[in-house]
Amino acid sequence: MTQASTTPAQPEKLTRSGFLRRWLGGLSLALVAGLAGATSWKSKRKTQVWQLDPHKCVHCGNCEHACVLKPSAVKAVHAYVLCGYCKLCGGYHHPQAKNLDTAAESQLCPTGAIKRTFIEDPFYEYTIIEEKCIGCGVCVKGCSQFGNGSLFLQVRHDRCVNCNDCAIARVCPVQAFRLVPADEPYLLKGV
Amino acid sequence: MTKKTMSILTVAAGLALTMLLIQRLRQLAPRPAAPSSNPRIAAYEEQTGAFMQVDPELILYHETAALRPPGLATVTAVATDDEHRIYAGGGRQLVVMDRTGTELRRMTFTAAVTCLATDPQNNLYVGLGNQVESYKVDGALRTRFTGIRQEALITSLAADGEVVFAADAADRKVMRFSADGVLQLTIDGRENAGGPGFSVPSPYFDVFLGQGRTLWVVNPGRQRLEEYNYDGEHIGGWEDAPGLQLENFCGCCNPSHAARLSDGAIVTSEKGIARIKIYTRRGAFTGVVAAPGMFDSQILSLDLAVDAHDRILVTDPARVKIRIFELINYTDNHNE
Ligand code: SF4
Ligand code: SF4
Ligand code: SF4
Numbered sequence: 001m002t003q004a005s006t007t008p009a010q011p012e013k014l015t016r017s018g019f020l021r022r023w024l025g026g027l028s029l030a031l032v033a034g035l036a037g038a039t040s041w042k043s044k045r046k047t048q049v050w051q052l053d054p055h056k057c058v059h060c061g062n063c064e065h066a067c068v069l070k071p072s073a074v075k076a077v078h079a080y081v082l083c084g085y086c087k088l089c090g091g092y093h094h095p096q097a098k099n100l101d102t103a104a105e106s107q108l109c110p111t112g113a114i115k116r117t118f119i120e121d122p123f124y125e126y127t128i129i130e131e132k133c134i135g136c137g138v139c140v141k142g143c144s145q146f147g148n149g150s151l152f153l154q155v156r157h158d159r160c161v162n163c164n165d166c167a168i169a170r171v172c173p174v175q176a177f178r179l180v181p182a183d184e185p186y187l188l189k190g191v
Numbered sequence: 192m193t194k195k196t197m198s199i200l201t202v203a204a205g206l207a208l209t210m211l212l213i214q215r216l217r218q219l220a221p222r223p224a225a226p227s228s229n230p231r232i233a234a235y236e237e238q239t240g241a242f243m244q245v246d247p248e249l250i251l252y253h254e255t256a257a258l259r260p261p262g263l264a265t266v267t268a269v270a271t272d273d274e275h276r277i278y279a280g281g282g283r284q285l286v287v288m289d290r291t292g293t294e295l296r297r298m299t300f301t302a303a304v305t306c307l308a309t310d311p312q313n314n315l316y317v318g319l320g321n322q323v324e325s326y327k328v329d330g331a332l333r334t335r336f337t338g339i340r341q342e343a344l345i346t347s348l349a350a351d352g353e354v355v356f357a358a359d360a361a362d363r364k365v366m367r368f369s370a371d372g373v374l375q376l377t378i379d380g381r382e383n384a385g386g387p388g389f390s391v392p393s394p395y396f397d398v399f400l401g402q403g404r405t406l407w408v409v410n411p412g413r414q415r416l417e418e419y420n421y422d423g424e425h426i427g428g429w430e431d432a433p434g435l436q437l438e439n440f441c442g443c444c445n446p447s448h449a450a451r452l453s454d455g456a457i458v459t460s461e462k463g464i465a466r467i468k469i470y471t472r473r474g475a476f477t478g479v480v481a482a483p484g485m486f487d488s489q490i491l492s493l494d495l496a497v498d499a500h501d502r503i504l505v506t507d508p509a510r511v512k513i514r515i516f517e518l519i520n521y522t523d524n525h526n527e
Contacts, residue, residue: 061229084392086412086443088433090463095238095435110231121387122412136231145239145489146442146463148393 054152074135079190082150090146258292280304338374378423429474460493
């Protein structure tokens with residue numbers, strides 16, 4: 001962590017090591033930023049909020065439809081620290097993809113919510129475009145089966161209305177949902 | 192890359208691989224299948240499931256034994272020697288068995304066993320994260336290897352009695368040692384200075400000896416095998432073969448393990464879709480040893496060893512067994 005904070009700003013051409021420095025500097029920065037405003041009022045209101053444990057989640061797909069919100073308050077998150085930056089990404093590429101490219105038919109995500117960026121041969125970075133993500137968990141399933149499990153789902157507390165009885169928790173087949181302290185509302189992987 | 196960048200990359204990669212190793216060990220037990228009412232998930236499972244079906248005509252081997260190493264809670268590393276002893280490692284334990292699975296000896300280490308190998312004199316080499324130790328056939332310690340980085344993660348060993356190769360997944364390099372454990376040189380897989388070298392996204396980085404003093408290195412992030420001479424010069428290899436199709440290697444880090452048969456053919460294992468296959472030395476797919484349906488989970492670390500009769504020994508961490516496969520009918524279709 002110390003190394004990252006003393007590292008100079010990113011060069012224009014990003015390298016894999018640059019991305020690793022980025023995560024050293026702060027995993028899931030976007031997540032935390034999105035939180036800052038939204039959770040502060042919520043934490044005043046409630047001391048506990050719903051979250052899903054990504055180590056228990058079996059990516060059944062219920063998170064997409066069971067939430068009272070449309071689209072769901074659950075979205076994919078990427079733990080760069082665990083990512084292999086692979087050319088063939090189980091979370092990005094469709095199982096039947098003919099080419100390892102960014103063509104629509106090569107992508108697994110139904111909404112095109114994952115951006116693939118070339119870093120240096122043979123490394124690619126994968127970024128969730130949050131506003132497009134519907135929390136279906138297909139990418140999480142692919143990444144867990146064929147990759148390092150760096151993609152995972154989280155209830156986003158900038159969206160979640162924190163129902164007394166979370167509608168997804170009721171149908172989650174592996175009881176991955178639980179109440180967590182409102183001031184630590186995320187259960188992240190890779191930290 | 193600057194030295195500082197390299198060191199950050201190396202520390203970061205080592206840390207990430209260690210976390211992944213812990214994560215993978217957690218995943219060794221099969222997880223309950225979830226009912227999938229989401230059509231997207233159901234479609235994905237159907238699409239990937241299609242790649243798990245194997246034409247029975249392509250299956251060249253059958254399982255002839257499944258040995259449970261006594262006292263092991265998991266099994267993640269296997270080796271065998273000329274006397275048909277089987278070495279099974281899991282956690283900090285190693286059990287030496289005869290061919291029937293009867294325990295001959297047991298060893299306990301200070302760190303988890305990450306890989307095993309033997310040499311033609313039946314000396315044993317044990318990878319223990321960032322250490323390598325070698326033992327005589329009676330279990331007496333021969334030497335502890337020197338020159339290995341603290342951050343190393345040794346995932347594979349290969350030994351011919353004169354030299355020992357150790358794959359370091361954290362540093363993405365292969366080290367060559369003398370038989371008494373002195374570091375001689377390092378192979379980084381960079382054909383040209385500044386080239387990318389080996390791509391190792393997760394803690395799977397395998398090596399094995401070829402015929403005529405050559406070393407094969409799995410380049411898992413590129414889904415291919417590369418052949419080197421003992422001085423680390425690239426002398427050949429396979430084309431990149433990414434994909435879920437049977438003849439390709441699925442996922443971002445496959446094949447996870449590989450070994451050589453006596454005729455030069457190569458056996459590989461994969462994670463993501465658990466399957467074991469045979470290729471010619473030049474990388475042409477010839478058949479299947481074990482299809483995905485033979486495993487209780489598709490995310491398994493299937494370490495491989497080949498014995499003196501070309502029987503293929505496979506670790507099955509879900510069942511905590513060494514499973515043994517033999518050729519059903521001899522064919523010469525993998526004779527190159
Ligand atoms: S309902 Fe549970 S298992 Fe299914 S995707 Fe959501 S958290 Fe994961
Ligand atoms: S596949 Fe589903 S969960 Fe993953 S990024 Fe796309 S919409 Fe989100
Ligand atoms: S608490 Fe309500 S809004 Fe939040 S994830 Fe559960 S169902 Fe959705």
